Amino acid sequence: MIRTENLTKVYRMGDAEVYALHDVNLDIQEGEFIAIIGPSGSGKSTLLNMIGCLDTPTSGAVFIDGIDTGKLSENKLAEIRREKIGFIFQQFNLVHTLNALENVALPMFFAGVKRETRLKRAEELLANVGLGDRIYHKPSEMSGGQQQRVAIARALSNDPEVVIGDEPTGNVDTETGNTIIDILEGLNKEGRTVVVVTHDAEIAARVGRTKRMRDGRVLD
Amino acid sequence: MRDKLLMAYRSIRERRTRSILTVLGIAVGIAAIVSLMSVGYGMEEAITGELTGMADMISVMPGKITGHAYVELGSFTDRDVNDLQRIGGIKDITAMTYDAAEVEYRNKRAPIFVLGGDTKELGGFYVEPVGIKEGRWLRENDFKGCVIGDRVANDFFDEVIHVNDKLIINDEKFIVVGIFEKASTLYASDVDPHIFLTLHASKEALQNDEIKYIMVRVYNIDKAEEIAEEIVERINDNHGLDDFAFAMTMGSAIEMMGDVFKIIRGVLVGIAAIALVVASIGIMNTMLMSVMERTHEIGVMKAIGAKSRDVLTLFLLESSMVSLVGGVVGCVLGVVAAKVISLVAGTAIGIEFSAVVKPEVLLGGMAVAMVVGVLSGFYPARKASRMSPVEAVRYE
Numbered sequence: 319m320i321r322t323e324n325l326t327k328v329y330r331m332g333d334a335e336v337y338a339l340h341d342v343n344l345d346i347q348e349g350e351f352i353a354i355i356g357p358s359g360s361g362k363s364t365l366l367n368m369i370g371c372l373d374t375p376t377s378g379a380v381f382i383d384g385i386d387t388g389k390l391s392e393n394k395l396a397e398i399r400r401e402k403i404g405f406i407f408q409q410f411n412l413v414h415t416l417n418a419l420e421n422v423a424l425p426m427f428f429a430g431v432k433r434e435t436r437l438k439r440a441e442e443l444l445a446n447v448g449l450g451d452r453i454y455h456k457p458s459e460m461s462g463g464q465q466q467r468v469a470i471a472r473a474l475s476n477d478p479e480v481v482i483g484d485e486p487t488g489n490v491d492t493e494t495g496n497t498i499i500d501i502l503e504g505l506n507k508e509g510r511t512v513v514v515v516t517h518d519a520e521i522a523a524r525v526g527r528t529k530r531m532r533d534g535r536v537l538d
Numbered sequence: 539m540r541d542k543l544l545m546a547y548r549s550i551r552e553r554r555t556r557s558i559l560t561v562l563g564i565a566v567g568i569a570a571i572v573s574l575m576s577v578g579y580g581m582e583e584a585i586t587g588e589l590t591g592m593a594d595m596i597s598v599m600p601g602k603i604t605g606h607a608y609v610e611l612g613s614f615t616d617r618d619v620n621d622l623q624r625i626g627g628i629k630d631i632t633a634m635t636y637d638a639a640e641v642e643y644r645n646k647r648a649p650i651f652v653l654g655g656d657t658k659e660l661g662g663f664y665v666e667p668v669g670i671k672e673g674r675w676l677r678e679n680d681f682k683g684c685v686i687g688d689r690v691a692n693d694f695f696d697e698v699i700h701v702n703d704k705l706i707i708n709d710e711k712f713i714v715v716g717i718f719e720k721a722s723t724l725y726a727s728d729v730d731p732h733i734f735l736t737l738h739a740s741k742e743a744l745q746n747d748e749i750k751y752i753m754v755r756v757y758n759i760d761k762a763e764e765i766a767e768e769i770v771e772r773i774n775d776n777h778g779l780d781d782f783a784f785a786m787t788m789g790s791a792i793e794m795m796g797d798v799f800k801i802i803r804g805v806l807v808g809i810a811a812i813a814l815v816v817a818s819i820g821i822m823n824t825m826l827m828s829v830m831e832r833t834h835e836i837g838v839m840k841a842i843g844a845k846s847r848d849v850l851t852l853f854l855l856e857s858s859m860v861s862l863v864g865g866v867v868g869c870v871l872g873v874v875a876a877k878v879i880s881l882v883a884g885t886a887i888g889i890e891f892s893a894v895v896k897p898e899v900l901l902g903g904m905a906v907a908m909v910v911g912v913l914s915g916f917y918p919a920r921k922a923s924r925m926s927p928v929e930a931v932r933y934e
């Protein structure tokens with residue numbers, strides 16, 4: 319499903335070079351639930367951004383469904399982000415002027431889905447994450463956990479094959495964290511590939527496979 | 539498309555305060571352009587309009603202007619007037635008597651200049667451009683009637699004079715039949731401080747029938763200079779003097795003011811340029827700020843699958859709407875401001891004029907709002923949409 323090949327990202331800070339990723343070779347199978355763990359600064363977010371097509375590598379390649387994403391145009395990459403990947407951020411990153419319903423419908427808006435259709439689907443998705451009674455709330459009117467669930471619903475709006483979460487439980491309490499993991503587990507059971515970064519050992523224990531990172535490298 | 543418009547509108551409405559500020563930022567700039575230009579045009583028109591209305595006039599006086607003072611050398615004769623009638627190209631001639639008289643009103647006395655002439659001709663020169671505020675203009679048989687200028691009515695005596703009040707002019711009793719409006723600058727010295735009588739009455743009151751002033755109207759303004767020269771020549775011949783008569787065309791008066799116009803124009807262009815620059819910078823600033831602070835939002839949109847084009851369309855729609863509203867509000871504010879400024883400035887400098895709102899100024903204002911507004915919204919939106927999603931999301 320997703321494969322990286324000598325994936326390297328270098329940040330230049332003045333004269334110094336920081337290897338955020340260093341020759342990462344990772345193979346994620348379709349339908350897999352994989353957790354990436356590692357100390358702060360080890361390159362976990364950078365890796366997720368690369369496989370989520372949010373950033374471009376310094377060298378190496380990311381293959382999604384066998385397609386070399388480095389060879390794709392900006393627009394094609396946007397389409398992959400829109401159709402194939404659902405990205406969940408640690409900071410939620412909802413659009414604060416839109417309510418929950420509109421936030422969830424936003425990826426469908428960009429996909430050109432009709433208004434009625436996308437609002438209906440957005441409502442269903444919100445009901446699925448237990449927010450059926452909060453659809454007209456603005457992000458500022460919701461708790462962190464609720465916002466993160468809106469973000470998950472949004473990630474699912476175009477029915478992606480891959481769900482990527484960068485510390486999706488990092489900013490919520492343990493209980494909400496568990497709910498979120500339950501939801502992710504459910505998505506995995508539906509057949510979606512799920513990739514999460516986490517600091518939480520308990521989460522790591524619940525998933526199929528964990529990969530540990532250090533200094534930009536994936537350890538075996 | 540309707541969907542996108544709706545979305546853009548939502549986004550504007552949700553950021554109400556920000557949007558209102560942006561609209562105001564644009565509106566103030568546009569209002570500056572519109573008001574300054576309209577006031578400028580109003581001033582220019584007030585001056586040129588009046589002069590061109592008088593451009594066919596030639597004033598003839600028995601004397602000369604040395605420096606700034608007018609020195610009277612005598613008076614014209616009936617023969618002078620008859621001779622002028624024979625010059626081609628002249629539409630009408632008014633001969634006037636003119637002298638100071640002692641005027642009494644309710645036991646108060648004041649020296650006032652009295653002007654007498656053919657009522658029709660005199661009326662033709664003054665009644666139409668200045669207007670009668672109260673009562674009516676003189677009739678041929680108004681031997682005991684007089685019409686007074688605004689200052690005579692309001693300033694010269696302790697009490698204000700009204701129609702039907704009695705004046706004693708050099709011991710002759712007169713009844714006020716009409717009062718002029720306050721004259722605009724160009725006519726003020728001719729009308730405001732004077733009392734107008736019929737030719738007959740003025741002969742009686744002033745105890746002489748000396749012609750002190752002749753006004754001539756020509757058919758063709760281009761010939762005015764030529765005719766003025768001929769007038770001077772004929773009168774000088776009649777009196778056997780080289781420089782007895784003095785004739786001034788309005789055309790030459792306008793020419794004398796030509797430099798003033800150049801200055802006014804220059805100032806106008808300068809003001810417009812400054813207003814344009816100030817407005818543009820203001821609009822750019824508000825627009826750049828309001829879009830730049832949304833870089834994060836643009837990043838989020840891109841991260842969830844928006845193409846750069848989608849984001850740009852959305853922001854372009856938004857900035858067009860904001861610019862459009864800003865432009866309209868600016869035009870309205872500008873027109874209102876122009877009216878107020880012209881009123882205040884008019885009373886302050888004593889020239890009455892009203893702002894002239896030209897449609898091209900309004901259109902220009904709208905164009906500036908749209909072009910500058912949309913471009914300065916477009917620029918940061920494009921910059922943000924070209925960042926990688928991660929970069930834009932991280933931007934705070």
Ligand SMILES: Nc1ncnc2c1ncn2[C@@H]1O[C@H](COP(=O)(O)OP(=O)(O)OP(=O)(O)O)[C@@H](O)[C@H]1O
Pocket residue numbers: 329330336337338356357358359360361362363364365
């Ligand atoms: N935009 C950037 N410019 C410079 N250096 C960066 C940038 N982004 C990341 N880095 C560096 O790359 C390395 C990896 O960062 P990354 O965010 O991937 O770590 P992480 O494993 O996600 O850490 P955390 O657990 O704290 O989120 C860090 O050393 C970081 O300083």
Ligand SMILES: [Mg+2]
Pocket residue numbers: 362363364484
């Ligand atoms: Mg991270």
